[in-house]
Amino acid sequence: MKRGIATWLLGMAVLALQGALTRVLPFALAPDVLLLGVVALGLHWQGRTAGLWLVAALGFGVDAVSGSLFGQHALLYLVVFVVTAKLSRPLYLRGSVALALFAALATVLTAGLAATLTVLLTGAPFPAWAWGIDLAIHAAINGVFAPGVSAGLALWLGWLAGDEVASNRPVPLESRSGAA
Amino acid sequence: MFKPWKRTAGPLVFLGLALLALTSMMSDRGSVRAGGRDLPWWEGLVVDAIAGVQAVVSAPVDGVRDTWAGYVDLLDVRERNLGLEARVAVLEEEALQYREALVASGHLERIAEMRADYEIAMLPTKVVGFGAGLSFRSLLVDRGRADGVRPGQPVIHHDGVVGLVTATSGGAARSMLILDPQSSIDAIVQRSRVRGMLRGRGTGSLDFEFATRGGDVLAGDVVLTSGLGGVYPKGLRLGAVTEVAAARGQLLRRAQVEPGVDFGRLEQVFVMLFRAPSMELLYGAGEGREETAAR
Numbered sequence: 011m012k013r014g015i016a017t018w019l020l021g022m023a024v025l026a027l028q029g030a031l032t033r034v035l036p037f038a039l040a041p042d043v044l045l046l047g048v049v050a051l052g053l054h055w056q057g058r059t060a061g062l063w064l065v066a067a068l069g070f071g072v073d074a075v076s077g078s079l080f081g082q083h084a085l086l087y088l089v090v091f092v093v094t095a096k097l098s099r100p101l102y103l104r105g106s107v108a109l110a111l112f113a114a115l116a117t118v119l120t121a122g123l124a125a126t127l128t129v130l131l132t133g134a135p136f137p138a139w140a141w142g143i144d145l146a147i148h149a150a151i152n153g154v155f156a157p158g159v160s161a162g163l164a165l166w167l168g169w170l171a172g173d174e175v176a177s178n179r180p181v182p183l184e185s186r187s188g189a190a
Numbered sequence: 191m192f193k194p195w196k197r198t199a200g201p202l203v204f205l206g207l208a209l210l211a212l213t214s215m216m217s218d219r220g221s222v223r224a225g226g227r228d229l230p231w232w233e234g235l236v237v238d239a240i241a242g243v244q245a246v247v248s249a250p251v252d253g254v255r256d257t258w259a260g261y262v263d264l265l266d267v268r269e270r271n272l273g274l275e276a277r278v279a280v281l282e283e284e285a286l287q288y289r290e291a292l293v294a295s296g297h298l299e300r301i302a303e304m305r306a307d308y309e310i311a312m313l314p315t316k317v318v319g320f321g322a323g324l325s326f327r328s329l330l331v332d333r334g335r336a337d338g339v340r341p342g343q344p345v346i347h348h349d350g351v352v353g354l355v356t357a358t359s360g361g362a363a364r365s366m367l368i369l370d371p372q373s374s375i376d377a378i379v380q381r382s383r384v385r386g387m388l389r390g391r392g393t394g395s396l397d398f399e400f401a402t403r404g405g406d407v408l409a410g411d412v413v414l415t416s417g418l419g420g421v422y423p424k425g426l427r428l429g430a431v432t433e434v435a436a437a438r439g440q441l442l443r444r445a446q447v448e449p450g451v452d453f454g455r456l457e458q459v460f461v462m463l464f465r466a467p468s469m470e471l472l473y474g475a476g477e478g479r480e481e482t483a484a485r
Contacts, residue, residue, distance in 0.1 A: 029319030
């Protein structure tokens with residue numbers, strides 16, 4: 011519980027910083043640290059049910075501040091969290107390259123899904139094709155930042171758990187001769 | 191007994207939360223169509239807290255940016271000054287001619303009376319940050335319900351229209367930018383008086399859709415609010431046409447419009463303490479009374 015609240019507060023602080031950052035950087039060039047954080051939670055968070063509550067709370071927090079429909083980010087973050095957790099092992103998402111590619115793909119899919127939901131629910135037109143260029147740049151930026159965010163979150167969770175590296179703790183190997 | 195529950199708890203929680211998110215979206219879409227809403231206390235608390243943090247973070251960012259911009263501006267200040275002096279002389283001459291013409295026709299006094307009638311109070315606010323996400327274009331300002339800001343009020347800058355207040359908390363307000371794909375404004379071309387709809391594209395430019403028949407729109411034309419959409423007052427600058435698509439026998443043509451406002455450099459904006467009649471209808475008469483009384 012304490013771990014979840016602390017991580018949610020961290021997420022809100024990151025959201026505030028990210029909002030301030032987009033005053034200096036164009037939208038496309040600013041990494042979506044919250045989305046990358048959700049991907050990282052899918053990789054490192056222990057306990058699926060508590061993780062679901064956490065990412066939904068993060069999503070509702072983002073919805074309160076951004077101009078999206080209330081609940082949209084919550085839904086997207088839930089999907090991203092579950093998909094990341096499911097594909098973590100088959101795709102070996104703990105490797106930097108695989109994680110970067112996955113984060114870029116997740117960016118494109120979530121943005122596309124968000125735009126589609128907005129079109130369906132509000133009747134707004136679909137964004138212009140030039141938006142796709144911004145999205146491609148944004149996805150690439152997110153891909154670059156994904157391994158760093160993942161490593162940072164693993165350290166944060168480790169620190170909360172009183173352990174330096176929570177989920178990447180090496181498994182002690184014993185030699186066959188027993189002289190390890 | 192315990193194990194099956196443990197296995198199904200995850201999917202059940204996922205389904206429950208997804209359903210909650212979907213229900214929230216469905217109920218919120220009504221407020222989006224209506225132009226905005228007052229946030230509930232807990233949501234307002236999150237927005238106020240984030241706006242507070244962003245205001246603190248923005249201060250040094252603004253300082254560095256202003257210092258740099260000041261230095262860059264100094265480099266060509268003499269040349270610009272000479273150009274501006276020449277322009278001021280031309281404009282003064284033009285203004286004099288217009289005033290003479292108006293006085294001659296006896297309209298000046300009437301216009302002065304009308305201006306007093308339609309004078310709208312404007313509240314200066316500081317931009318503390320932009321909303322997260324590429325699909326939504328919104329900004330957060332540091333004034334909210336306590337200062338009289340209400341959903342449905344226009345947000346402007348001296349370069350043109352910025353957007354519309356869509357949600358308010360006690361000490362902050364969220365505004366949807368005109369760049370957002372959900373934004374749609376009834377607009378008019380200043381030169382030819384051609385009317386059309388100006389829509390956000392989710393990018394840095396806007397789409398102006400107008401009727402092909404009699405549609406005289408050229409690159410460089412200034413686009414203003416028409417005042418007919420029932421949201422923005424008439425005559426606010428929206429941007430300038432950069433490109434007009436060739437007519438292909440359709441009923442509607444499109445032009446690309448560059449917004450008058452440089453959204454990347456916004457620091458201070460004004461909330462017009464005004465809600466157009468159609469917004470009053472959407473929100474009911476009760477809420478708009480304070481603004482009307484204030485005016």
